[in-house]
Amino acid sequence: MTTTAAPMVQVQGLTKRYGDTVAVDGVDLQVRPGEVYGFLGPNGAGKTTTLRILTGLIAPTSGSVEVLGGSPGQAKVLARTGSMIESPAFYPYLSGLDNLRLLAEYAEVARARVREVLELVDLAERAKDRFSTYSLGMKQRLGVAAALLKDPELVILDEPTNGLDPAGMRDMRRLIRELGSDGRTVVLSSHLLGEVQQVCDRVGIINAGRMVAEHDVEELRGQQELVIRAKPLESAHSVLREVLGADAVHLYDDTLRAKVSPDRAAELNRLLVRADIAVSELRSTERALEDVFFELTTEEKTHAG
Numbered sequence: 001m002t003t004t005a006a007p008m009v010q011v012q013g014l015t016k017r018y019g020d021t022v023a024v025d026g027v028d029l030q031v032r033p034g035e036v037y038g039f040l041g042p043n044g045a046g047k048t049t050t051l052r053i054l055t056g057l058i059a060p061t062s063g064s065v066e067v068l069g070g071s072p073g074q075a076k077v078l079a080r081t082g083s084m085i086e087s088p089a090f091y092p093y094l095s096g097l098d099n100l101r102l103l104a105e106y107a108e109v110a111r112a113r114v115r116e117v118l119e120l121v122d123l124a125e126r127a128k129d130r131f132s133t134y135s136l137g138m139k140q141r142l143g144v145a146a147a148l149l150k151d152p153e154l155v156i157l158d159e160p161t162n163g164l165d166p167a168g169m170r171d172m173r174r175l176i177r178e179l180g181s182d183g184r185t186v187v188l189s190s191h192l193l194g195e196v197q198q199v200c201d202r203v204g205i206i207n208a209g210r211m212v213a214e215h216d217v218e219e220l221r222g223q224q225e226l227v228i229r230a231k232p233l234e235s236a237h238s239v240l241r242e243v244l245g246a247d248a249v250h251l252y253d254d255t256l257r258a259k260v261s262p263d264r265a266a267e268l269n270r271l272l273v274r275a276d277i278a279v280s281e282l283r284s285t286e287r288a289l290e291d292v293f294f295e296l297t298t299e300e301k302t303h304a305g
């Protein structure tokens, strides 16, 4: 665990182009010591590209990237970083144990550490079975075990639950939470909101190569809004827009969602009734991360034209 407050990862204006494709477009992000940071975005948003840059696998086109106070790929940085980017490669005919022993030897890590990481990822009992007999979840957990061999301060995992069944996902989530509570800093990418909500402290949302938001998960979850069901809905929409501003009211299925404090419910109800609108429901709710995500990514699309 690090005692300095300096960020573990500091990225500014990061851009990566492949010919005409801009995979990552001016991304800023900051990962703080000890947090589990979720890098969330739909397929093709630029998550893997960014994580590959953070681990020094590829070079950025432009922008500044600092990992653990150094440059990605530098030996002293790699020594303190563990990563699993895309599916980890292991020898199918060797056991999990022997695969890790080979890696440990290569990385000059003590053999005893192999047992420790197998325990950590809950694979000790199947350690002597061939890799090819493992379930996808076990293969992924072995990938995490490999990433942990050097006892890294920073762990970078690209879509660690991708393709796993519900039980495999649950085990992986539990493992990530354990890593986080151990004082390690974890950066993971995911296209699953629920997952990020369950395991991360902070989330950076990326869409079409651009960072659309960076928030505390609690802060996002804690945002309140009013759900209003009324007839005619369009009239209710225009009344609320007038009072609250166009940005604060959205149509969502057959309801209106207003980003206001629940204290204003009675006042808004009065206004609607006075305008001859029948209000059948008016309640406050916490905004789901999914709504926030949807709103941010569609806004971004609109801005991008």
Ligand SMILES: Nc1ncnc2c1ncn2[C@@H]1O[C@H](COP(=O)(O)OP(=O)(O)OP(=O)(O)O)[C@@H](O)[C@H]1O
Residues within 6 Å of the ligand: 018, 021, 022, 023, 024, 041, 042, 043, 044, 045, 046, 047, 048, 049, 050, 191
């Ligand atoms: N080596 C490459 N050559 C050309 N284009 C690439 C390359 N790698 C990624 N891209 C493109 O860059 C964009 C971002 O890809 P990236 O893999 O980073 O997204 P992602 O968010 O990780 O999505 P996924 O979850 O689908 O992997 C995509 O349009 C992708 O096709």
